[in-house]
Amino acid sequence: MSSISGLVAVLLTVLQWAGRGLPSPVRPICDPRVLDRFIMEARDTETALRGCKAGCGVTGTFVVPLTNVDFVVLETKDTEEQALEVQSGLFLFGQALGAVRESVSRAAVKSLIDNNKSNIHSLGQVLRSLHIKDLSLSPVPAVGDSATRKVSSLSELLRVHTNFLRGKVRLLLTNAPACQQNST
Amino acid sequence: MTNDNLNKLLVFCVLFCAQKTSIVHGAQALETKVALLLHAEPENPKCFAEGMSDLTCFWEEDEERTGSADQYSFIYTYQNENSSECSITALPAAGGKRLYFCRLSQTQLFVPLDIRVFRDDLLIHNRSLFIELVFLLDPPANLTLTSTGTQGQLKASWLPPSLKYMGDSMMYEVSYAMAGSHIGKVEEVQASSELILRGLQSGTKYKVRIRVKLDGISYSGYWSAWTDPVLMETMPGDLDPLIVSLSLIISLVLTLLSLLVLMSHRRFLLKKIWPIIPTPESKFQVFIYIFCEWLGHSTGGLWLRPAYFYSEEFPAPLEVLSEVSLGPALPSSALPPKASEALGEEDEDEKLKRVDSALEGWRETPQEHWPMDQLRAIHQHPAPWTQSSLLESHDAYVTLNAQNHSGEELLDDILEETLPLQVLFASGRTSSESRSDLGSFQQSSGLGRLSSQSSFEYPNHTWPPKGPGYTYMAVADSGVSMDYSPMSSSKIDDIGKGVIYTNEYKNEIPAHRRPIGTPIPFAF
Numbered sequence: 001m002s003s004i005s006g007l008v009a010v011l012l013t014v015l016q017w018a019g020r021g022l023p024s025p026v027r028p029i030c031d032p033r034v035l036d037r038f039i040m041e042a043r044d045t046e047t048a049l050r051g052c053k054a055g056c057g058v059t060g061t062f063v064v065p066l067t068n069v070d071f072v073v074l075e076t077k078d079t080e081e082q083a084l085e086v087q088s089g090l091f092l093f094g095q096a097l098g099a100v101r102e103s104v105s106r107a108a109v110k111s112l113i114d115n116n117k118s119n120i121h122s123l124g125q126v127l128r129s130l131h132i133k134d135l136s137l138s139p140v141p142a143v144g145d146s147a148t149r150k151v152s153s154l155s156e157l158l159r160v161h162t163n164f165l166r167g168k169v170r171l172l173l174t175n176a177p178a179c180q181q182n183s184t
Numbered sequence: 185m186t187n188d189n190l191n192k193l194l195v196f197c198v199l200f201c202a203q204k205t206s207i208v209h210g211a212q213a214l215e216t217k218v219a220l221l222l223h224a225e226p227e228n229p230k231c232f233a234e235g236m237s238d239l240t241c242f243w244e245e246d247e248e249r250t251g252s253a254d255q256y257s258f259i260y261t262y263q264n265e266n267s268s269e270c271s272i273t274a275l276p277a278a279g280g281k282r283l284y285f286c287r288l289s290q291t292q293l294f295v296p297l298d299i300r301v302f303r304d305d306l307l308i309h310n311r312s313l314f315i316e317l318v319f320l321l322d323p324p325a326n327l328t329l330t331s332t333g334t335q336g337q338l339k340a341s342w343l344p345p346s347l348k349y350m351g352d353s354m355m356y357e358v359s360y361a362m363a364g365s366h367i368g369k370v371e372e373v374q375a376s377s378e379l380i381l382r383g384l385q386s387g388t389k390y391k392v393r394i395r396v397k398l399d400g401i402s403y404s405g406y407w408s409a410w411t412d413p414v415l416m417e418t419m420p421g422d423l424d425p426l427i428v429s430l431s432l433i434i435s436l437v438l439t440l441l442s443l444l445v446l447m448s449h450r451r452f453l454l455k456k457i458w459p460i461i462p463t464p465e466s467k468f469q470v471f472i473y474i475f476c477e478w479l480g481h482s483t484g485g486l487w488l489r490p491a492y493f494y495s496e497e498f499p500a501p502l503e504v505l506s507e508v509s510l511g512p513a514l515p516s517s518a519l520p521p522k523a524s525e526a527l528g529e530e531d532e533d534e535k536l537k538r539v540d541s542a543l544e545g546w547r548e549t550p551q552e553h554w555p556m557d558q559l560r561a562i563h564q565h566p567a568p569w570t571q572s573s574l575l576e577s578h579d580a581y582v583t584l585n586a587q588n589h590s591g592e593e594l595l596d597d598i599l600e601e602t603l604p605l606q607v608l609f610a611s612g613r614t615s616s617e618s619r620s621d622l623g624s625f626q627q628s629s630g631l632g633r634l635s636s637q638s639s640f641e642y643p644n645h646t647w648p649p650k651g652p653g654y655t656y657m658a659v660a661d662s663g664v665s666m667d668y669s670p671m672s673s674s675k676i677d678d679i680g681k682g683v684i685y686t687n688e689y690k691n692e693i694p695a696h697r698r699p700i701g702t703p704i705p706f707a708f
Contacts, residue, residue, distance in 0.1 A: 032352050036401045068262065068295035071236040071348075149264055166316070166402040167294030174349050 029129045030179035032170070038119040039165045045112045046158035058103050058154040062096035065089030065148055067163040069171065079177060083132045085147065086172045087124075092148065093161050094120050100154060116161065123169065130176040216409050217320055218242065218283065224406050228309045229258075229286070229301055232320035232406065236348060239288040239315055241270075243301065243308075247280035257302040258286040263295050291315050319398050319405030321345045324356065327394055329416035335386050338416060341378040342394055351375065355399045357407070363389040363415055374399060386421025 049056055065088060074082075094117060101113045151157050173179065221230040222244065231241040241258065245251075258270040270286035277283045291297075293316040301309035324342040332339050340358055344351060352375045360381050361368025373379045384390060391413040398405045446453065 039401055066264075066295075068292040070290070070292050072290060163294045163314075170402050171349060174352075 028178040029126045042162040050155050055154045056109050061150045061152045062157050063148050064160045069167045082172045130178045239291050242285045245282050250282040259300045261298040317404040321408045323408045323411040327411050327414050335419050335421045336384045338381045353399050353403050355397050358394050360392040363391050384418050389417040391415050
């Protein structure tokens with residue numbers, strides 16, 4: 001009886017431990033080629049839709065983040081502040097691309113827009129792997145209007161999107177502490 | 185105080201010199217970059233970024249349009265920001281032209297920058313660019329070539345430009361060529377500070393240079409200037425296994441071909457290399473036959489055997505005992521040359537002639553063994569030496585003694601066992617006396633002197649008494665073999681008193697010298 005009870009106790013302990021759903025530790029994605037692919041696809045989309053007549057039928061204005069990077073100022077920001085800017089910007093781009101997809105009728109344009117939206121979602125996974133909280137799916141109230149601006153065309157939207165990925169997102173991934181630990 | 189002033193002056197001079205050096209170096213680098221952009225960038229103003237937060241723009245004006253820098257204004261505007269103006273500087277250029285420069289010390293990347301240039305309020309240049317896409321870096325520093333330890337390889341290593349956040353975005357182009365050659369190869373490598381050059385020739389000096397550029401994904405720009413070439417020689421190479429194996433195969437094929445040619449023409453070659461030497465044997469046989477006929481002897485005698493003349497062996501000294509009963513002496517005539525050669529060397533022509541004459545008196549009976557029988561008969565009935573029938577005046581006794589050059593060394597020079605034919609004669613005299621005549625043969629290797637005595641020297645039967653007895657070896661030639669028997673002139677009983685040394689007959693030239701025993705003393 002005592003042996004049976006002990007065995008049951010061990011079994012329950014094991015199941016409880018498994019039931020907690022402890023996630024396996026996510027390996028940090030520090031390979032710059034991952035973001036490079038997203039950047040190149042965004043640039044290709046911008047190039048492809050630059051000559052779209054009448055803006056591919058897209059109308060309205062879109063709120064986008066600022067993309068400028070001053071390295072002198074960047075040195076004064078910590079990782080969390082940079083991460084906040086990146087995640088809020090990714091959120092805004094997600095919203096804008098969603099609105100664009102609803103307004104276009106051509107399938108080719110829709111396909112390109114869908115690809116870029118998928119890349120934004122993948123970037124959220126990359127940030128989570130670097131132990132950066134993914135806030136792309138929720139609004140970021142901390143970001144003020146000074147950090148955003150408005151665009152009124154699809155080509156402008158896609159150009160800002162490309163610049164945002166090449167600049168701020170890349171600098172965040174390059175300076176991520178998880179990637180700095182792996183390199184040392 | 186004086187020392188402090190001197191120290192300050194010295195420090196100032198050093199700093200000034202360093203700055204001057206850096207200024208000179210910077211001026212040279214600027215001049216190089218300007219030349220590059222004038223060739224690579226078609227738009228104006230031509231702008232380039234060297235670091236993280238700078239931008240340099242310039243344009244060129246012809247001589248007729250040149251003016252002072254105050255006539256120009258450089259206005260730049262970042263997206264969603266207010267415009268700003270940059271101060272302009274002018275520098276002379278080749279061909280009377282002038283260059284006007286604007287340099288920004290704080291910039292924003294990843295955002296469009298609008299640039300407008302005015303000359304006297306006239307817009308002359310308008311351009312929009314992204315600063316992160318116009319990088320023109322300095323060439324990589326500390327280019328070094330090292331050997332990898334493998335043939336045909338060199339390792340090139342360098343120091344990347346020190347730009348933060350851009351290390352993994354840099355692309356390098358390595359150019360290498362043999363020293364003195366203008367034809368080379370180029371290899372690209374990304375985000376690395378070393379490259380192994382492969383496929384190089386062994387034992388050859390190569391010159392290598394390198395330049396850098398951003399990869400164009402996040403950052404882009406122009407190729408930098410080439411570094412100064414660095415020279416290094418590759419390791420000397422070993423024999424290529426392929427070349428060695430091919431050489432062996434070719435040599436083997438050539439050897440087989442030559443063997444085939446030789447085999448196909450072997451008869452012809454054998455005739456040329458080893459021609460058949462005609463042997464005069466058949467002709468000599470004719471002469472021998474004639475000689476025998478002339479002498480009236482058959483062809484079974486010892487002296488007249490053809491093989492005796494033609495043997496390549498060293499002529500053996502030979503003692504000839506005449507027959508007991510001999511016919512009338514034949515007239516003297518010269519021996520054939522072959523017979524005289526068989527006697528060996530002689531230093532006395534007279535003795536040779538006497539030998540010749542002695543040979544003339546040689547008689548042979550058809551019986552091959554009669555000399556043995558006759559000698560035995562003599563032993564049984566010994567007669568005084570001087571009165572022996574053997575010493576008839578017409579009889580010829582020929583003794584051949586090989587005498588060495590030196591006197592006392594005779595006994596030490598001759599190997600007893602290697603004497604080709606040894607006939608031992610002993611008398612009551614000492615060995616020194618016996619040397620002169622019938623003593624043991626003392627023959628040096630190849631240089632024996634033959635002295636001969638014949639009974640003709642003592643015409644008055646004054647043959648030197650040699651004592652009542654002596655030992656000798658009788659030689660009987662049956663035509664097939666030669667029989668040697670030690671004999672003694674004394675009675676059989678007396679044989680046991682002495683010691684008879686018999687030596688094996690060897691028809692050979694003695695190979696070495698060993699001391700020889702003394703002649704047999706025989707006591708009577």
